[in-house]
Amino acid sequence: FADSGAVPGSNDYTTLVLYHGSAFNSHSFHKLLPLATSRNLRIVIVNRxxxxxxxxxxxxxxxxxxxxxxxxxxxxxxxTAEFLIYFAQTHDIPKIS
Structure with missing residues (x-):
């Protein structure tokens, strides 16, 4: 998977986990990674x-x-559920408030 990383200085960013469809791979989402921080997002891209x-x-x-x-x-x-649990437990994402 690819991860834009935690948003520096933010404790309320939103984490989006993106899975590609059947005709493409995750590369189609990679152009979103550099845009994430300025929008208070953490983007995680998973290859199926x-x-x-x-x-x-x-x-x-x-x-x-x-x-x-x-x-x-x-x-x-x-x-999918196992990955989401793993990511939430090991990547210190903000709690829902």
Whole structure:
């Protein structure tokens, strides 16, 4: 993932976590990173699985995707939730006020 970083001197900035769609990778969002601080934003850009710089799917996951199994979407949602929890716990983002 890419992170614009905490906004210096701000304890009330907003953190936006962006996931790209299926036709593009996260590179399309990178031009936003230098704009974040002046707008009191922290921007986190996540590359989805199987895109450049991210983890590849296992053979089992590919099989689930190709078969249209619900478990594929459930696992994707779980990975997203795990990342958000990890980021919130390890990157000292401001509390909601």
């Amino acid at each position: 699985r199987e895109y450049h710089g991210s983890t590849r799917y296992t053979d089992e996951e590919i099989s689930d995707l190709q078969a249209g199994r619900k478990t594929f979407l459930e696992r994707t949602g779980l990975h």
